[in-house]
Amino acid sequence: xxxxxxxxxxxxxxxxDFAQWYTDIVKKAELVDYASVKGCMxxxxxxxxxxxxIQKDLDARFKETGHExxxxxxxxxxxxxxxxxxxxxxxxxxxxxxxxxxxxxLTEKLCVRxxxxxxxxxxxxxxxxxxxxxxxxxxxxxxxxxxxxxTRPFLRTTEFLWQEGHTVHATAEDAQEETIRMLNVYAAHxxxxxxxxxxKGQKTEKEKFAGAxxxxxxxxxxxxxxxxxxxxxxxxxxxxxxAFNIQYTDNTGKLQYVHETSWGMTTRLIGAVIMVHGDDxxxxxxxxxxxxxxxxxxxAQHKEGVLEKAEELKGRLSKLVRIxxxxxxKMPGWKFAEYEMKGVPLRLEIGPKDIENNQxxxxxxxxxxxxxxxxxxxxxxxxxxxxxxxxxMLERAKENRDKNxxxxxxxxxxxxxxxxxxxxxxxxxxxxxxxxxxxxxLTSATSRCIPFEQxxxxxTCVCCGKxxxxxxxxxxxY
Numbered sequence: 464x465x466x467x468x469x470x471x472x473x474x475x476x477x478x479x480d481f482a483q484w485y486t487d488i489v490k491k492a493e494l495v496d497y498a499s500v501k502g503c504m505x506x507x508x509x510x511x512x513x514x515x516x517i518q519k520d521l522d523a524r525f526k527e528t529g530h531e532x533x534x535x536x537x538x539x540x541x542x543x544x545x546x547x548x549x550x551x552x553x554x555x556x557x558x559x560x561x562x563x564x565x566x567x568x569l570t571e572k573l574c575v576r577x578x579x580x581x582x583x584x585x586x587x588x589x590x591x592x593x594x595x596x597x598x599x600x601x602x603x604x605x606x607x608x609x610x611x612x613x614t615r616p617f618l619r620t621t622e623f624l625w626q627e628g629h630t631v632h633a634t635a636e637d638a639q640e641e642t643i644r645m646l647n648v649y650a651a652h653x654x655x656x657x658x659x660x661x662x663k664g665q666k667t668e669k670e671k672f673a674g675a676x677x678x679x680x681x682x683x684x685x686x687x688x689x690x691x692x693x694x695x696x697x698x699x700x701x702x703x704x705x706a707f708n709i710q711y712t713d714n715t716g717k718l719q720y721v722h723e724t725s726w727g728m729t730t731r732l733i734g735a736v737i738m739v740h741g742d743d744x745x746x747x748x749x750x751x752x753x754x755x756x757x758x759x760x761x762x763a764q765h766k767e768g769v770l771e772k773a774e775e776l777k778g779r780l781s782k783l784v785r786i787x788x789x790x791x792x793k794m795p796g797w798k799f800a801e802y803e804m805k806g807v808p809l810r811l812e813i814g815p816k817d818i819e820n821n822q823x824x825x826x827x828x829x830x831x832x833x834x835x836x837x838x839x840x841x842x843x844x845x846x847x848x849x850x851x852x853x854x855x856m857l858e859r860a861k862e863n864r865d866k867n868x869x870x871x872x873x874x875x876x877x878x879x880x881x882x883x884x885x886x887x888x889x890x891x892x893x894x895x896x897x898x899x900x901x902x903x904x905l906t907s908a909t910s911r912c913i914p915f916e917q918x919x920x921x922x923t924c925v926c927c928g929k930x931x932x933x934x935x936x937x938x939x940x941y
Contacts, residue, residue: 502621553673617734638722664912676700688885746806762814891931
């Protein structure tokens with residue numbers, strides 16, 4: 464048990480230093496290692512397995528809504544990138560450039576993709592001719608590169624993995640429908656799979672994506688009270704279509720510009736899972752994305768029949784859940800701490816006395832609760848318990864978000880709340896950029912979104928006192 468205690472104490476308490484707590488977890492749970500290139504990370508097998516489970520669910524949802532996967536080059540010629548001026552200006556500070564292949568200097572610089580709008584647009588301009596070609600619903604799984612000054616594994620890195628959907632449609636209405644549909648897909652994934660509640664809404668003009676007509680977002684609250692943008696969906700209107708001359712002949716024979724959307728989610732979702740559900744013993748993974756949903760730890764495994772019974776249980780349960788049997792010679796206490804650190808949702812303990820009584824012990828990672836279960840009922844209980852854990856984790860995250868969401872009516876109340884109560888702030892806004900800028904200058908809080916579900920907290924803007932147009936979620940963010 465000494466090793467177990469030492470293992471747990473190796474994690475900095477989240478209340479003592481949240482940033483260090485986060486770093487301890489991503490390292491000690493073996494999710495990532497640091498690469499030799501500053502700001503880049505090596506995603507280790509356990510971390511990548513979590514991403515694969517996220518990817519698998521999202522990919523299935525995309526295909527159910529009619530989307531197809533494609534792959535675009537990682538290099539973008541400078542001339543192509545320059546075609547959409549607003550878009551280029553938005554990404555210019557983050558772009559990495561290739562100037563040489565070997566010793567030969569390139570006649571035109573190549574950008575390492577920070578995002579792929581321009582590549583998709585060039586392709587669509589070639590393959591879209593008539594209304595019969597529309598819509599085109601494409602998605603890409605890839606990595607992108609953005610030069611970041613301050614980095615943290617999963618949350619903000621120079622290179623990261625993501626998916627980027629890029630679609631073109633015949634009408635503005637079709638594009639808007641797609642934009643909201645994919646935002647809802649993201650929200651469902653977060654709540655149903657990651658057990659992370661979200662606030663859905665529209666970004667302000669200041670915060671929208673460069674080149675977009677409108678940007679929609681899902682925002683989540685982390686355990687430390689900071690917000691995290693967990694997914695975005697953009698309606699580009701015909702901005703890119705005009706820049707890249709993507710036109711089609713409609714059913715009357717008239718040339719029209721297409722309407723485009725783009726939407727993306729990244730490996731920062733793993734960071735969100737850590738910061739919403741983790742505790743001072745390590746990760747707490749929702750069962751639906753856990754690489755190992757149940758670990759079997761034999762007790763006194765050197766005694767006759769223990770390992771055999773553990774193997775038998777593994778065989779029975781492996782058809783139902785992702786399972787691991789740890790039959791290594793490490794002490795049970797060490798194993799308990801190891802799998803707590805890794806966030807495995809359920810631990811099954813089986814020893815000689817349990818075998819005599821035809822039972823085992825199941826321990827929940829999320830609550831620490833231990834249950835004695837008859838071996839004859841183990842399949843049913845394990846499946847039901849994993850479903851309960853998934854549901855309970857979402858409910859606890861919702862409760863935490865709601866109790867840390869504060870409505871305010873005055874600027875003084877806003878400033879006081881942001882300084883003393885980390886979390887979301889709900890406040891009315893007049894819609895003017897000056898007030899948005901002033902709030903950020905005074906508090907470091909940014910507008911997170913104009914939620915679809917509006918509330919009337921007061922009649923006037925929290926900043927200037929003029930008539931309010933929207934209720935806005937505000938917060939300090941990652």
